[in-house]
Amino acid sequence: MGVNLSNLIHPIPIQLKDLRDKKAAIDAPNVLYQFLSIIRQRDGTLLKDSQGRITSHLAGLLYRTSHLVEHNIKPVYVYDGKPHPLKKQILEKRREVKEKATAEWQEALKIGDIEEARKKAQQTSRLTPDLIEESKHLLDTLGIPYVDSLSEGEAQASQMTQDGNVDITASQDFDSLLFGSPFLIRNLAITGKRKLPGKKKWVEIQPEKIILADVLKNHGIIHKQLVEIAILVGTDFNEGIKGIGPVNGLKLIKKYGSLDNIIATKKINQDNLENYEEVMKIFLEPKIIRDVSLRWRQIDKEATIRFLCDEHQFSLDRVKSALEKFEGFSHSLSQKKLLDF
Secondary structure, three states: OOOOOHHHOOOEEOOHHHHOOOEEEEEHHHHHHHHHHHOEOOOOOEOEOOOOOEOHHHHHHHHHHHHHHHOOOEEEEEEOOOOOHHHHHHHHHHHHHHHHHHHHHHHHHHHOOHHHHHHHHOOOOOOOHHHHHHHHHHHHHHOOOEEEOOOOHHHHHHHHHHHOOOOEEEOOOOHHHHOOOOEEEEOOOOOEEEEOOOOOOEEEEOOEEEEHHHHHHHHOOOHHHHHHHHHHHOEOOEOOOOOOOHHHHHHHHHHHOOHHHHHHHOOOOOOOOOOHHHHHHHHHOOOOOOOOOOOOOOOOHHHHHHHHHHHOOOOHHHHHHHHHOOHHHHHHHHHHHHHHO
């Protein structure tokens, strides 16, 4: 879900070709949830193999990754580690939302409201440990690296971008900016035509670039103050203050200079700020792995086909078509090895 800073952010529309030769640290849970939400049958049912095992996440990962490498973008998927204890409350709320949506989905199916059924089904996505491990196995066969974070995947991806291990962080959430990523790309995993929820309208989705330095300069603040605004609005680790959105949060920070000074005035309801120092620490001093080694390998086509087609009944023709997009990417890897030699 992440923090809502949309009123303060003005993304720059770009095209995939603008990211050619870039290394991208992709928020893996973020994109896998997108695949589980979007890649469904008409009534909202997830794609499954003959044994009833979910395959929507694998389909999304295969076709999106093949699309990226076709543009010579080098993806690395970054997975979450152990969640911070302060995230427990938001995770519980998400679980309740999913349970409610599941009941409403079943009810819509009973009365034959397919449009409502699909809408509710998209809110029920659950990323289980088994689905995560299957996605990692697919990445192994594709020769695409992934990183297991100590805690928040977005924190790890953002640090990798700061350290120069990769060029950009890719996520739908603005949290990457709070973790200090200098370059954030949104919509990297969902480019193309998408249907608007609850409407009979399709829109073209394209990647967007957000530069942290520009955001700070445009509003005359520093990174720490952006984090303080987010805490006032509400993050995955605190509820925020009722009635304070991004614009009001910015005004308060600009007026008083810091969250400490705002609290000292006692002019706002401070019920949800008891852990604000710990939340600040989560964003400004995250638990991350500093020595990250990334290696893109040649695709193992036979292993990929065995896993997807033999084990999960994917269409052989469609899988082969996707794998063809790896040919130019694999060639570039071979050329690099020759140059290194």
